Amino acid sequence: MYRKQVRRRRAILVVLVVACLMLISISISEADDGPLHSVQTGVSTVLSPVGEGAGRALKPARDLIDWFDETWQARGENEDLRDQVAELRAELLETQDAAEKAGYAEKLDELMNDGGLTGYTPVAATVTSRSPSLWYESIKISAGSSDGVSRNDAVITDDGLIGRIANVTGGTSEVALITDGEGGVAARVAGKGPEGLVSGVVGNPGRLDLSLIQGEKDIKDGDKLVTAGFTTETGLASLYPADIPIGEVVETIPAEQEQREQVNVEPFADLADLTDVTVLTSGGG
Amino acid sequence: MIVTPRIVFRLVLIVLISVLLQIGFFSQVPLLGSVANLLPVVVVAIGLLGGAVTGAVTGFATGLLLDAMIGGTPGVASLALMAAGYLAGRWREGYDIVSSLVPPLLTGALTALAALIYGSLTLTLGVDAPISILALREVFVQGLLGILLAVPVFPLVRRIVRPALVDDSLSPRSRAAAGTRSSRRRTFGMMRGQGSL
Incomplete structure (x- = not known):
């Protein structure tokens, strides 16, 4: 009897592990409009109002915690x-x-x-939920395709850039923050300085890393970074409009023995405490 | 744990409320440079009370629901939470919980393990950015917050699923009676090992 129980337990465990691995494998290999993503988007659309409602209901509790924190x-x-x-x-x-x-x-x-962003239509939204791990930096906001929001629209606060729209449903959107380890932002030092790629540092949401630096001028502590917003002759264009503030250089470690210069950047926006955000919906972006 | 439809309904309710609390509250309240993760705490509590299979299945379902709601890669959170739930259940089936300190400490360790598995899987699936040493701090802090969360969460979950428990050895009444039924304990221990799902 006991052996039978052990065999059944192991079988269930194996089935669950295989199911997990299959889900991961399918999710990575299929296109964004594949069946699994469609199911996930569908479930997300159905459950979003519930999550949004819970977020609203729990706001007083969060405010109370904030009050104690302050x-x-x-x-x-x-x-x-x-x-x-x-x-x-x-x-x-x-x-x-x-x-x-x-x-x-x-x-x-x-x-x-x-920033010359008047060609874009700003859509105001509030943050309804946030991913529970530093490994996957995303938030959900209360504006979706019905508000004119599209995939890859830039998302900003009054302090500067915070990310881009990664997924859209009717009334909500998922924002991949600039501190997420999976993407980068073409940036330049304000005042036509050197250009480079700003990316997140996994595990440290308060820091960005400037790499692939192009240009002769030195980068100094205190330099301000803005989005580069480039367009190449072949039609390749940056996802972000130009001149949106990103952050400030807080540390530059000079290159040694052919290693690249390391530039640490602190984002202007407080990404750990986001409440109100604005989506720049396409007026050309 | 004797799993009846009513207990399954209660477990589903626990999971749903936990996920809503996580994304609507805990994920948005920074603590010690990280955020508290309620989900492994709840899954470990269910694993400790219900056994390995109940813990693993609950962890799997919780992860799927979380990934669906936050748009994460399906299966990643499931695998991490399933491991935590399964190991908690195996602990319960192999050892007696002789002290009320065991559930919080075990929850802390398994919460840190779940964070480590989640991070490792995310890395394996392709993160091009450099990794800060603070990522390890996240694992440690989540474990620490897991210990603190387990103090109220474990008794609460035990209270909710109490009708299904074969041997609630941590309740005061059970502890008081423990001295008089030592000969029966071995039998109950075997029932715990067999009674899940």
């Missing part, structure tokens, strides 16, 4: 500041939402006008 950080400051924070907190909580929204809109207008 309080904990404030403990590190001196006594005077703590008193001030305590007095202003009630007032701050009431006005924070309105101020954030107004400030966000103002900075976003500035960013779009300065």
Whole structure:
């Protein structure tokens, strides 16, 4: 009897492992519009409202945690500041939402006008969910194809670029963040400096890496990086419009013995704490 | 664990609520430079209470649901969570849980293992970017947060599936009676090994 149980247990385990490996294999080998991806998109479309509803329902709990987090950080400051924070907190909580929204809109207008992005139609969205691991950096937002969002549209905040649309359903979209290890962004140092490829550093969401640097000019700490937005003579074009702020160079390690120069970049946008985002829907991109 | 349709319904409900809590809450609250992962904690709890097969099947289903909802590669999260659930179940079938510290510590270890498997698979499937040493910190922090989460989650899951448990050896009543039924323990241990799914 016991041997039979062991055999059955092993058989179930083998079946499950094989099923996992088959799913992984099919998912990687098939095209984006293949049957497995279609099923996944279908399930995602059906479950998205549930996830979105849960995200909304749990927002007060997240805000509470944020409040405790802010309080904990404030403990590190001196006594005077703590008193001030305590007095202003009630007032701050009431006005924070309105101020954030107004400030966000103002900075976003500035960013779009300065960056020559007026040819794009901005679609506002909120973050509804986030992947649970640093290995796969993606978020879901509350705007989809019904809002005019398409695959590969650039996604920004008032601070700068955060990623691109990876998948779209009717009312939601999945955004692959620039810190995701699977993609890169063509970038250049603001002021027509050297160009290169910005990519994420797996496991460290607060850092980007500038590689494949082209150009003679030196890159210095404090240099600002923006999207290059290139178009080649053969018609190959960058996914991102030009001149969207990406981040600031925080460390340059000079090349030694033919190794490439290492340039560490800190993104302008706080990718660990995203709430409101804007999708630049195609006006040419 | 004696798995009846009613218990299956409860397990499905536990998995669904856990996935919604994970993507709607835990994934969006940064803690110690990472985020807490509730899913391996729940899967390990079910594995510890229900045995290897129940743990593995629950881990597989939880991973599939998660991948469907966040758009990840199907099968990756399933494999990681299935390993955690299976190993938790094997532990339960092989050893008695003699202390209330065992579930949280085992959950921490298996949560870290699940994070390691998830990371390794993702790497194997092709990440071109450089890898920071902080990726290892993610594994450690997730294990640590797993220990903390297990403290309330394990008793909660045990309470929900209690009607199906053959021998709830961690309940106060069972512990009080443990001295008088030592001769029966071996029999119960065998039943635990055979009673899953």
